[in-house]
Amino acid sequence: MIGLCEAVLLVGAAAQCWARGSLDQQPLRPEKTHLSLTHDLIGFHKNLTQIESITGNEEAVGEWLVASLSSQGYSVEKQYVEKKPARFNVLAWPGKEREAKVLLSSHIDTVPPFYPYETDNKTIHGRGSVDAKGSVATQIIAVNKLLSAGKISPDDVALLYVVGEEVGGDGMRAANDLQLSPQTIIFGEPTEGKLAAGHKGNLGVLLTAKGKAAHSGYPWLGRSANEVLVKALAALMELGQNLPESEKYGVTTLNIGKIEGGVAANVVAQDASATVAVRVAEGSPSYIKDEITNAVHKAVQSFLEGDMKPEDVVDIDFPSSGYGPIDIDHDVPGFGIITVNYGTDIPWLNQTVEGQKRYLYGPGSILVAHSDHEMLTEGQLWEAVGGYQRIVLHALGKDPCEDC
Protein backbone atom coordinates (compact mmCIF):
# COMPACT_ATOMS: atom_id res chain seq x y z
CA MET A 1 0.00 0.00 0.00
CA ILE A 2 1.29 3.44 -0.84
CA GLY A 3 0.50 6.05 1.83
CA LEU A 4 -0.38 9.60 0.88
CA CYS A 5 3.01 10.91 1.93
CA GLU A 6 4.79 8.31 -0.11
CA ALA A 7 2.61 9.14 -3.07
CA VAL A 8 3.71 12.76 -2.71
CA LEU A 9 7.29 11.56 -2.49
CA LEU A 10 6.92 9.87 -5.82
CA VAL A 11 6.64 13.25 -7.47
CA GLY A 12 9.62 14.52 -5.56
CA ALA A 13 8.16 16.63 -2.75
CA ALA A 14 9.80 14.88 0.17
CA ALA A 15 10.60 18.04 2.08
CA GLN A 16 7.01 19.30 2.20
CA CYS A 17 5.81 15.88 3.09
CA TRP A 18 7.95 15.70 6.23
CA ALA A 19 7.31 19.35 7.04
CA ARG A 20 3.57 18.72 7.18
CA GLY A 21 4.23 15.86 9.56
CA SER A 22 3.80 12.36 8.28
CA LEU A 23 1.47 9.84 9.79
CA ASP A 24 2.91 7.19 7.53
CA GLN A 25 4.93 4.73 9.62
CA GLN A 26 6.51 3.12 6.57
CA PRO A 27 10.20 3.86 6.07
CA LEU A 28 10.68 6.08 3.05
CA ARG A 29 11.93 4.17 0.07
CA PRO A 30 12.69 6.56 -2.77
CA GLU A 31 13.95 3.58 -4.84
CA LYS A 32 10.33 2.66 -5.27
CA THR A 33 9.87 5.50 -7.66
CA HIS A 34 11.28 3.55 -10.58
CA LEU A 35 9.55 0.23 -9.90
CA SER A 36 6.14 -0.71 -11.23
CA LEU A 37 6.02 -4.37 -10.40
CA THR A 38 3.55 -6.90 -11.71
CA HIS A 39 1.78 -9.31 -9.38
CA ASP A 40 -0.13 -11.08 -12.14
CA LEU A 41 1.44 -14.50 -11.67
CA ILE A 42 -0.81 -16.46 -14.01
CA GLY A 43 -0.61 -13.84 -16.77
CA PHE A 44 3.17 -13.57 -16.48
CA HIS A 45 3.59 -17.36 -16.54
CA LYS A 46 1.27 -17.59 -19.55
CA ASN A 47 3.13 -14.93 -21.52
CA LEU A 48 6.43 -16.67 -20.79
CA THR A 49 5.22 -20.20 -21.56
CA GLN A 50 3.49 -19.26 -24.80
CA ILE A 51 6.82 -18.37 -26.40
CA GLU A 52 8.57 -21.41 -27.87
CA SER A 53 12.16 -21.50 -26.60
CA ILE A 54 13.66 -24.90 -27.38
CA THR A 55 17.41 -24.80 -26.67
CA GLY A 56 19.09 -22.82 -29.46
CA ASN A 57 15.96 -20.74 -30.08
CA GLU A 58 15.82 -18.66 -26.90
CA GLU A 59 16.00 -15.20 -28.50
CA ALA A 60 12.28 -14.40 -28.52
CA VAL A 61 11.68 -15.44 -24.93
CA GLY A 62 14.83 -13.57 -23.86
CA GLU A 63 13.61 -10.39 -25.56
CA TRP A 64 10.18 -10.73 -23.95
CA LEU A 65 11.74 -11.15 -20.51
CA VAL A 66 14.06 -8.16 -21.01
CA ALA A 67 11.11 -6.01 -22.10
CA SER A 68 8.92 -7.15 -19.19
CA LEU A 69 11.58 -6.68 -16.50
CA SER A 70 12.68 -3.31 -17.93
CA SER A 71 9.11 -2.05 -18.01
CA GLN A 72 8.76 -3.06 -14.36
CA GLY A 73 11.75 -0.87 -13.53
CA TYR A 74 14.49 -3.47 -13.27
CA SER A 75 17.93 -2.72 -14.67
CA VAL A 76 18.62 -5.41 -17.22
CA GLU A 77 21.82 -6.70 -18.79
CA LYS A 78 21.98 -9.12 -21.72
CA GLN A 79 24.94 -11.45 -21.81
CA TYR A 80 25.40 -12.94 -25.26
CA VAL A 81 26.36 -16.61 -25.25
CA GLU A 82 26.10 -16.85 -29.03
CA LYS A 83 25.60 -14.13 -31.66
CA LYS A 84 24.09 -16.25 -34.45
CA PRO A 85 21.55 -17.47 -33.57
CA ALA A 86 21.24 -14.73 -30.95
CA ARG A 87 21.22 -16.38 -27.54
CA PHE A 88 21.69 -14.45 -24.33
CA ASN A 89 21.41 -14.72 -20.57
CA VAL A 90 19.33 -12.10 -18.76
CA LEU A 91 20.65 -10.50 -15.57
CA ALA A 92 18.29 -8.08 -13.80
CA TRP A 93 18.34 -6.15 -10.55
CA PRO A 94 15.64 -3.94 -9.03
CA GLY A 95 17.85 -1.62 -6.98
CA LYS A 96 20.97 0.41 -7.64
CA GLU A 97 23.31 -2.51 -7.01
CA ARG A 98 24.02 -5.09 -9.69
CA GLU A 99 25.84 -7.04 -7.00
CA ALA A 100 23.25 -8.44 -4.58
CA LYS A 101 23.36 -10.76 -1.58
CA VAL A 102 20.78 -13.14 -3.03
CA LEU A 103 20.69 -14.30 -6.64
CA LEU A 104 17.64 -16.13 -7.97
CA SER A 105 18.29 -18.12 -11.11
CA SER A 106 16.69 -20.54 -13.54
CA HIS A 107 16.71 -21.30 -17.25
CA ILE A 108 14.60 -20.07 -20.17
CA ASP A 109 15.27 -22.86 -22.68
CA THR A 110 13.13 -26.00 -22.93
CA VAL A 111 13.44 -29.49 -24.38
CA PRO A 112 11.72 -30.25 -27.72
CA PRO A 113 9.08 -30.58 -29.05
CA PHE A 114 6.92 -27.52 -28.41
CA TYR A 115 3.45 -28.02 -26.94
CA PRO A 116 1.20 -24.96 -26.78
CA TYR A 117 -0.06 -23.34 -23.59
CA GLU A 118 -3.50 -24.57 -22.58
CA THR A 119 -5.54 -24.32 -19.40
CA ASP A 120 -8.24 -26.53 -18.05
CA ASN A 121 -9.82 -26.04 -14.64
CA LYS A 122 -6.80 -24.22 -13.17
CA THR A 123 -4.40 -26.80 -14.58
CA ILE A 124 -1.83 -25.38 -16.98
CA HIS A 125 -0.39 -27.48 -19.80
CA GLY A 126 2.39 -26.70 -22.22
CA ARG A 127 6.07 -27.13 -22.90
CA GLY A 128 8.10 -25.32 -20.28
CA SER A 129 5.08 -24.70 -18.04
CA VAL A 130 6.96 -26.68 -15.37
CA ASP A 131 10.57 -26.87 -16.57
CA ALA A 132 11.48 -24.17 -15.91
CA LYS A 133 9.10 -21.31 -16.69
CA GLY A 134 7.13 -22.23 -13.57
CA SER A 135 10.26 -21.44 -11.59
CA VAL A 136 11.10 -18.25 -13.54
CA ALA A 137 7.61 -16.79 -13.12
CA THR A 138 7.24 -17.67 -9.44
CA GLN A 139 10.72 -16.33 -8.58
CA ILE A 140 9.94 -12.97 -10.18
CA ILE A 141 6.51 -12.64 -8.60
CA ALA A 142 7.95 -13.67 -5.22
CA VAL A 143 10.63 -10.97 -5.43
CA ASN A 144 8.05 -8.42 -6.58
CA LYS A 145 5.84 -9.25 -3.60
CA LEU A 146 8.71 -8.91 -1.13
CA LEU A 147 9.71 -5.57 -2.67
CA SER A 148 6.18 -4.19 -2.72
CA ALA A 149 5.61 -5.21 0.88
CA GLY A 150 8.90 -3.57 1.90
CA LYS A 151 10.15 -6.86 3.34
CA ILE A 152 13.41 -6.62 1.43
CA SER A 153 15.39 -3.76 -0.04
CA PRO A 154 15.83 -3.58 -3.84
CA ASP A 155 19.58 -3.91 -3.39
CA ASP A 156 19.16 -7.31 -1.68
CA VAL A 157 18.33 -9.33 -4.80
CA ALA A 158 19.22 -9.95 -8.42
CA LEU A 159 17.81 -12.31 -11.07
CA LEU A 160 19.70 -14.44 -13.58
CA TYR A 161 17.93 -16.37 -16.35
CA VAL A 162 20.16 -18.45 -18.58
CA VAL A 163 19.96 -20.22 -21.92
CA GLY A 164 21.17 -23.72 -22.73
CA GLU A 165 20.44 -25.61 -19.50
CA GLU A 166 18.90 -28.56 -21.29
CA VAL A 167 21.95 -29.09 -23.52
CA GLY A 168 25.26 -28.90 -21.68
CA GLY A 169 24.75 -25.69 -19.70
CA ASP A 170 26.59 -23.26 -22.00
CA GLY A 171 24.53 -20.35 -20.63
CA MET A 172 25.43 -20.95 -16.99
CA ARG A 173 29.07 -21.61 -17.86
CA ALA A 174 29.18 -18.23 -19.58
CA ALA A 175 27.53 -16.64 -16.54
CA ASN A 176 30.79 -17.11 -14.63
CA ASP A 177 32.10 -14.17 -16.66
CA LEU A 178 29.46 -11.91 -15.10
CA GLN A 179 31.71 -11.91 -12.02
CA LEU A 180 28.88 -12.10 -9.50
CA SER A 181 29.51 -12.91 -5.87
CA PRO A 182 26.17 -13.47 -4.14
CA GLN A 183 26.11 -14.99 -0.69
CA THR A 184 23.18 -17.19 -1.68
CA ILE A 185 21.99 -18.57 -5.00
CA ILE A 186 18.48 -19.98 -5.35
CA PHE A 187 18.20 -22.25 -8.39
CA GLY A 188 14.75 -22.88 -9.81
CA GLU A 189 13.92 -26.34 -11.15
CA PRO A 190 10.87 -28.53 -10.51
CA THR A 191 11.21 -30.02 -7.01
CA GLU A 192 7.52 -30.49 -6.24
CA GLY A 193 7.68 -27.56 -3.83
CA LYS A 194 10.30 -29.28 -1.68
CA LEU A 195 13.88 -28.26 -0.98
CA ALA A 196 16.38 -30.49 -2.76
CA ALA A 197 19.21 -31.75 -0.56
CA GLY A 198 21.22 -32.77 -3.59
CA HIS A 199 21.20 -34.25 -7.04
CA LYS A 200 23.03 -37.04 -8.80
CA GLY A 201 26.11 -36.43 -10.89
CA ASN A 202 26.23 -36.79 -14.61
CA LEU A 203 28.61 -38.27 -17.14
CA GLY A 204 28.08 -38.52 -20.91
CA VAL A 205 29.78 -41.19 -23.01
CA LEU A 206 30.12 -41.48 -26.78
CA LEU A 207 31.19 -44.84 -28.21
CA THR A 208 32.33 -44.96 -31.83
CA ALA A 209 32.99 -48.42 -33.27
CA LYS A 210 35.39 -48.63 -36.21
CA GLY A 211 34.59 -51.37 -38.73
CA LYS A 212 35.71 -52.40 -42.16
CA ALA A 213 33.06 -52.60 -44.88
CA ALA A 214 32.67 -55.83 -46.90
CA HIS A 215 30.04 -57.84 -48.76
CA SER A 216 27.77 -59.54 -46.25
CA GLY A 217 28.40 -62.88 -48.02
CA TYR A 218 32.08 -62.64 -47.08
CA PRO A 219 31.94 -61.11 -43.63
CA TRP A 220 35.40 -62.44 -42.70
CA LEU A 221 36.83 -59.88 -45.14
CA GLY A 222 35.50 -57.05 -43.02
CA ARG A 223 34.82 -56.15 -39.40
CA SER A 224 31.31 -55.21 -38.36
CA ALA A 225 31.21 -51.95 -36.44
CA ASN A 226 27.72 -52.98 -35.34
CA GLU A 227 29.04 -56.17 -33.75
CA VAL A 228 31.83 -54.27 -32.01
CA LEU A 229 29.28 -51.79 -30.67
CA VAL A 230 26.83 -54.46 -29.53
CA LYS A 231 29.56 -56.24 -27.56
CA ALA A 232 30.69 -52.97 -26.01
CA LEU A 233 27.14 -51.97 -25.06
CA ALA A 234 26.40 -55.39 -23.59
CA ALA A 235 29.43 -54.92 -21.34
CA LEU A 236 28.19 -51.48 -20.30
CA MET A 237 24.74 -52.85 -19.47
CA GLU A 238 26.38 -55.35 -17.16
CA LEU A 239 28.66 -52.70 -15.68
CA GLY A 240 25.57 -50.56 -15.09
CA GLN A 241 24.35 -53.10 -12.52
CA ASN A 242 27.56 -52.76 -10.53
CA LEU A 243 28.35 -49.06 -10.35
CA PRO A 244 28.68 -47.38 -6.94
CA GLU A 245 25.58 -46.54 -4.94
CA SER A 246 24.93 -44.41 -1.89
CA GLU A 247 22.32 -44.14 0.79
CA LYS A 248 21.54 -40.55 -0.15
CA TYR A 249 21.25 -40.88 -3.93
CA GLY A 250 20.50 -44.58 -4.48
CA VAL A 251 22.01 -46.44 -7.42
CA THR A 252 24.09 -45.10 -10.28
CA THR A 253 22.13 -45.69 -13.47
CA LEU A 254 23.24 -45.94 -17.06
CA ASN A 255 21.06 -45.21 -20.08
CA ILE A 256 21.92 -46.15 -23.66
CA GLY A 257 20.07 -43.26 -25.24
CA LYS A 258 20.93 -43.42 -28.92
CA ILE A 259 22.36 -46.04 -31.28
CA GLU A 260 23.30 -45.63 -34.93
CA GLY A 261 25.13 -48.01 -37.23
CA GLY A 262 25.56 -49.47 -40.68
CA VAL A 263 23.96 -48.69 -44.03
CA ALA A 264 22.15 -51.83 -45.24
CA ALA A 265 21.44 -55.45 -44.37
CA ASN A 266 23.80 -56.77 -47.03
CA VAL A 267 26.81 -54.63 -46.09
CA VAL A 268 29.17 -55.27 -43.18
CA ALA A 269 28.86 -52.09 -41.16
CA GLN A 270 31.79 -49.72 -41.27
CA ASP A 271 30.50 -47.22 -38.72
CA ALA A 272 28.42 -47.45 -35.57
CA SER A 273 28.04 -45.23 -32.54
CA ALA A 274 26.08 -44.88 -29.34
CA THR A 275 25.56 -42.20 -26.73
CA VAL A 276 25.17 -43.12 -23.08
CA ALA A 277 24.27 -41.05 -20.03
CA VAL A 278 25.39 -42.10 -16.57
CA ARG A 279 23.62 -40.66 -13.49
CA VAL A 280 26.22 -40.83 -10.78
CA ALA A 281 25.06 -41.67 -7.24
CA GLU A 282 28.49 -42.05 -5.68
CA GLY A 283 32.11 -41.49 -6.50
CA SER A 284 33.92 -39.35 -9.01
CA PRO A 285 33.43 -39.24 -12.78
CA SER A 286 37.07 -40.30 -13.22
CA TYR A 287 36.43 -43.60 -11.41
CA ILE A 288 33.44 -44.30 -13.64
CA LYS A 289 35.38 -43.32 -16.76
CA ASP A 290 38.04 -45.89 -15.85
CA GLU A 291 35.43 -48.59 -15.23
CA ILE A 292 33.77 -47.88 -18.59
CA THR A 293 37.06 -47.88 -20.46
CA ASN A 294 38.14 -51.18 -18.90
CA ALA A 295 34.80 -52.87 -19.56
CA VAL A 296 34.68 -51.78 -23.21
CA HIS A 297 38.30 -52.67 -23.90
CA LYS A 298 37.76 -56.12 -22.45
CA ALA A 299 34.56 -56.62 -24.43
CA VAL A 300 36.16 -55.99 -27.83
CA GLN A 301 39.17 -58.32 -27.38
CA SER A 302 37.77 -60.89 -29.82
CA PHE A 303 37.95 -58.34 -32.67
CA LEU A 304 41.65 -57.68 -32.28
CA GLU A 305 44.06 -59.31 -34.69
CA GLY A 306 47.84 -59.28 -34.55
CA ASP A 307 49.12 -56.35 -32.54
CA MET A 308 45.87 -54.36 -32.72
CA LYS A 309 44.78 -52.43 -29.65
CA PRO A 310 41.20 -51.89 -28.41
CA GLU A 311 41.48 -48.25 -29.52
CA ASP A 312 41.80 -49.50 -33.11
CA VAL A 313 38.24 -50.83 -33.08
CA VAL A 314 36.45 -48.48 -30.67
CA ASP A 315 36.83 -44.89 -29.50
CA ILE A 316 35.51 -43.92 -26.09
CA ASP A 317 34.87 -40.19 -25.70
CA PHE A 318 33.58 -38.25 -22.73
CA PRO A 319 32.18 -35.07 -24.33
CA SER A 320 32.38 -33.11 -21.07
CA SER A 321 34.26 -33.63 -17.84
CA GLY A 322 31.11 -34.72 -16.00
CA TYR A 323 30.56 -34.31 -12.28
CA GLY A 324 29.83 -36.35 -9.18
CA PRO A 325 26.79 -35.95 -6.92
CA ILE A 326 26.06 -32.34 -5.90
CA ASP A 327 25.12 -31.65 -2.29
CA ILE A 328 22.81 -28.67 -1.85
CA ASP A 329 21.90 -26.58 1.20
CA HIS A 330 18.48 -27.34 2.64
CA ASP A 331 18.44 -25.60 5.98
CA VAL A 332 15.36 -23.40 5.50
CA PRO A 333 12.74 -24.42 8.08
CA GLY A 334 9.29 -25.55 7.01
CA PHE A 335 10.05 -27.41 3.77
CA GLY A 336 9.90 -31.07 2.83
CA ILE A 337 13.28 -32.37 1.66
CA ILE A 338 14.02 -34.52 -1.41
CA THR A 339 16.93 -35.62 -3.53
CA VAL A 340 16.56 -35.63 -7.30
CA ASN A 341 17.99 -37.73 -10.12
CA TYR A 342 18.30 -35.04 -12.75
CA GLY A 343 21.17 -32.73 -13.55
CA THR A 344 21.01 -28.95 -13.16
CA ASP A 345 23.15 -25.92 -13.93
CA ILE A 346 24.41 -25.83 -10.34
CA PRO A 347 27.80 -27.46 -11.02
CA TRP A 348 28.53 -25.01 -13.86
CA LEU A 349 28.34 -21.86 -11.73
CA ASN A 350 31.62 -21.52 -9.87
CA GLN A 351 31.37 -20.90 -6.15
CA THR A 352 32.93 -17.46 -5.93
CA VAL A 353 32.28 -16.82 -2.24
CA GLU A 354 33.43 -18.88 0.68
CA GLY A 355 30.47 -20.49 2.42
CA GLN A 356 28.20 -19.56 -0.49
CA LYS A 357 24.77 -21.14 -0.01
CA ARG A 358 22.96 -22.87 -2.84
CA TYR A 359 19.30 -23.88 -2.80
CA LEU A 360 17.28 -25.80 -5.36
CA TYR A 361 13.51 -25.34 -5.32
CA GLY A 362 10.60 -24.92 -7.69
CA PRO A 363 6.99 -25.79 -8.54
CA GLY A 364 5.85 -28.89 -10.41
CA SER A 365 7.11 -32.42 -10.81
CA ILE A 366 10.12 -33.57 -12.80
CA LEU A 367 8.12 -36.69 -13.65
CA VAL A 368 6.02 -34.72 -16.14
CA ALA A 369 8.66 -32.12 -17.03
CA HIS A 370 10.07 -33.52 -20.26
CA SER A 371 6.91 -35.40 -21.26
CA ASP A 372 4.05 -34.65 -23.66
CA HIS A 373 1.83 -34.01 -20.64
CA GLU A 374 3.94 -31.38 -18.90
CA MET A 375 1.59 -29.51 -16.57
CA LEU A 376 1.04 -27.98 -13.15
CA THR A 377 -1.74 -26.26 -11.26
CA GLU A 378 -2.26 -22.61 -10.41
CA GLY A 379 -2.17 -23.69 -6.76
CA GLN A 380 1.33 -25.12 -7.19
CA LEU A 381 2.51 -21.88 -8.75
CA TRP A 382 1.13 -19.81 -5.87
CA GLU A 383 2.68 -22.18 -3.34
CA ALA A 384 6.08 -21.65 -4.97
CA VAL A 385 5.68 -17.86 -4.81
CA GLY A 386 5.37 -18.34 -1.05
CA GLY A 387 8.25 -20.81 -0.96
CA TYR A 388 10.67 -18.50 -2.78
CA GLN A 389 9.74 -15.62 -0.47
CA ARG A 390 10.56 -17.76 2.56
CA ILE A 391 13.91 -18.86 1.12
CA VAL A 392 14.90 -15.28 0.23
CA LEU A 393 13.97 -14.00 3.70
CA HIS A 394 15.89 -16.87 5.33
CA ALA A 395 18.93 -16.13 3.15
CA LEU A 396 18.86 -12.48 4.24
CA GLY A 397 18.55 -13.47 7.91
CA LYS A 398 15.09 -11.90 8.14
CA ASP A 399 12.06 -13.21 9.99
CA PRO A 400 9.87 -15.59 8.04
CA CYS A 401 6.72 -13.96 6.73
CA GLU A 402 3.39 -15.02 8.16
CA ASP A 403 1.44 -14.54 4.96
CA CYS A 404 3.69 -16.35 2.50
Ligand SMILES: *[C@@H]1O[C@H](CO)[C@@H](O)[C@H](O)[C@H]1NC(C)=O
Ligand atom coordinates in the same frame (compact mmCIF):
# COMPACT_ATOMS: atom_id res chain seq x y z
C1 LIG B 1 0.91 -10.55 -20.96
O1 LIG B 1 0.80 -10.19 -22.32
C2 LIG B 1 -0.35 -9.40 -22.61
C3 LIG B 1 -0.41 -9.23 -24.11
O2 LIG B 1 0.78 -8.65 -24.60
C4 LIG B 1 -0.25 -8.07 -21.86
O3 LIG B 1 -1.37 -7.29 -22.12
C5 LIG B 1 -0.13 -8.35 -20.40
O4 LIG B 1 0.10 -7.15 -19.68
C6 LIG B 1 1.02 -9.30 -20.10
N1 LIG B 1 0.99 -9.63 -18.67
C7 LIG B 1 2.10 -9.84 -17.97
C8 LIG B 1 1.93 -10.04 -16.52
O5 LIG B 1 3.22 -9.90 -18.47
Ligand SMILES: *[C@@H]1O[C@H](CO)[C@@H](O)[C@H](O)[C@H]1NC(C)=O
Ligand atom coordinates in the same frame (compact mmCIF):
# COMPACT_ATOMS: atom_id res chain seq x y z
C1 LIG C 1 -11.65 -28.97 -11.10
O1 LIG C 1 -10.63 -29.46 -10.26
C2 LIG C 1 -11.03 -29.66 -8.92
C3 LIG C 1 -9.81 -30.01 -8.07
O2 LIG C 1 -8.96 -30.90 -8.75
C4 LIG C 1 -12.11 -30.73 -8.88
O3 LIG C 1 -12.54 -30.94 -7.56
C5 LIG C 1 -13.28 -30.28 -9.74
O4 LIG C 1 -14.26 -31.30 -9.81
C6 LIG C 1 -12.81 -29.93 -11.16
N1 LIG C 1 -13.89 -29.34 -11.90
C7 LIG C 1 -14.17 -29.67 -13.16
C8 LIG C 1 -15.27 -28.93 -13.81
O5 LIG C 1 -13.52 -30.53 -13.78
Ligand SMILES: *[C@@H]1O[C@H](CO)[C@@H](O)[C@H](O)[C@H]1NC(C)=O
Ligand atom coordinates in the same frame (compact mmCIF):
# COMPACT_ATOMS: atom_id res chain seq x y z
C1 LIG D 1 35.12 -21.52 -13.35
O1 LIG D 1 35.63 -22.80 -13.01
C2 LIG D 1 36.19 -23.49 -14.12
C3 LIG D 1 36.53 -24.90 -13.65
O2 LIG D 1 37.21 -24.88 -12.45
C4 LIG D 1 37.41 -22.71 -14.63
O3 LIG D 1 37.96 -23.38 -15.73
C5 LIG D 1 36.94 -21.31 -15.04
O4 LIG D 1 38.06 -20.54 -15.42
C6 LIG D 1 36.20 -20.61 -13.91
N1 LIG D 1 35.65 -19.38 -14.42
C7 LIG D 1 35.78 -18.20 -13.83
C8 LIG D 1 35.25 -17.01 -14.53
O5 LIG D 1 36.31 -18.08 -12.74
Ligand SMILES: [Zn+2]
Ligand atom coordinates in the same frame (compact mmCIF):
# COMPACT_ATOMS: atom_id res chain seq x y z
ZN1 LIG E 1 15.09 -27.56 -16.00
